[in-house]
Amino acid sequence: MAVLTRTRPRSRHAAGKIRTKDGWWAAFFLAPQVVALVLFLLIPLGFAVVLAFMNWDGLGQKQWAGFSNFAAQLSSPDFGLAVWNTIKLTLLTVPFGLGLAILIAVALNNIKGRGFYRVMYFMPVVTSSVAVALMWQVILAGDENGVLNTSLHRWFGITPPDWLLDPGWVIVAIAVVTIWSSLGLNVVIFLAGLQTIPPQLVEAAKLDGAGSLRIFRSVTLPMLSPTIFFSTVVAVISSFQAFDQIYVLVDPKDNEGARTIVFQVYKLGFRDFQFGMSSAAALILLVLTLLVTLVQFAAQKRFVHYDS
Structure with missing residues (x-):
């Protein structure tokens, strides 16, 4: 008998x-x-905020400058050009890159062996950005050693532009490299989002007579909208911070068409030794990124559909 x-x-x-x-x-x-x-x-971050209100060359005494560094950057043609180039890069990489990733993810979602393709698409993501830039530098070179230009001239008899030196085309070349290098990450994210869509919704749409295009527009995209929103926010922030691949691919010092905001921050701080100006430009970039992100979060209430 057990004793309790x-x-x-x-x-x-x-x-x-x-x-x-x-x-x-x-x-x-x-x-x-x-x-x-x-x-x-x-x-x-705190040091950068304080430094943005000062003039300092990195060695001498810091001098209080107030808001003059911000005023100088906002009125600077170089900073305005950097902002415009960054906006163009964002408009090229975000919609085209995410749109292409969605199409590839939808194509891979219903085929056998998608794990293999997922790994293949993801390989550029884990490859060093410097290695990626050096590889594309050879592909996009404008001389006789350029793989792309040589192929276009040999096969079609046309003389393409110098992608990395022409100010009008360099941002397009940078966008192509950025889309290629980040495509695998977006494809993997969208594949994960597609696999969360209840299959009974697709079956119900098919029973109602909906074709593949209608299912994609009325079922897939609405159910995938939270994933699209997440990827859009990340892609916009990444494009605003673009620097390393651009710096290796084409030195923005020699091509004004490739100067982005981050390069302006780098140039002011580590080439001109104007660390106050550099910090002010960095804080302006931070504010712009926050504003764009807030706009995206405000817009999600209208375009993003969460499954209840």
């Missing part, structure tokens, strides 16, 4: 000691992340 024993409830003091011990363990595991966040993000 009654356990005594823990006292408030013992429960408090356990909670305190758990709190110390939580702080111990969180400490590395918090310390890294403070050291490498919050402190540099």
